[in-house]
Amino acid sequence: MNYQFTMKDGNDKDFQTADKVCSNIATTVLEKESSPKDTSQGKRRMAEKRNIDEDKLRQIRAQTLITFGKDFLRSGRYRNALRAFEDAIDLNPVDIRALLGRSLALTRLGSFDEALAAADVIFAQETDSPHGYNAKAVCYHAMGREAEAEEAFRKSIMFGPDVPGNYYNFACYWASLGNAGQCREFLRRAIELEPRLNVLAATDVDFSRYRMEEWFLEIIAFK
Secondary structure, three states: OOOOOOOOOOOHHHHHHHHHHHHHHHHHHHHOOOOOOOOHHHHHHHHHHHHHHHHHHHHHHHHHHHHHHHHHHHOOOHHHHHHHHHHHHHHOOOOHHHHHHHHHHHHHOOOHHHHHHHHHHHHHHOOOOHHHHHHHHHHHHHHOOHHHHHHHHHHHHHHOOOOHHHHHHHHHHHHHOOOHHHHHHHHHHHHHHOOOHHHHHHHOHHHHHHOOOHHHHHHOOOO
């Protein structure tokens, strides 16, 4: 995840298209399952299956909305991202990915108090959550509260040592402060954990000052 707080919203058509795709995906998955025979036992199974189907439909829809939310977030359509994550939360209030996405979208919209409150909801679901600390760190950094941001980033790594996105965001943080040594350390670890992050790093504006540095090219080298 990179730090890009410029306001670039999409429109309702983007969201409506995503919403329609969610429904189509969920319906297609459910239609692949066969229906029980029209008997007394079959009707009972049908009723049980309907309840299961409704739950599965919510799960599929929530997962799809989260995927669209992430895409909206990456492309700068922050209001659409927020709507997608909030709809996913309506379907599954305890989904950490949706809760994290909501906090990050609010940060990028400049709604910092709401973003911090949204991060607190993550902690209500997961004590010492690395995702909660990551959300708070991103928000504190956007607010210019660097000491609090650094502390939250360190906690996100302490409680989530295998979460590549937390190292990546911490690398972005150090790059924004011009600290090449720390940036190099955390970016290297992020890409060790998730090699595909080299594609994001290669074009991430947060690393523009280091793009032609030998150490940076070595870290993001495509293999």
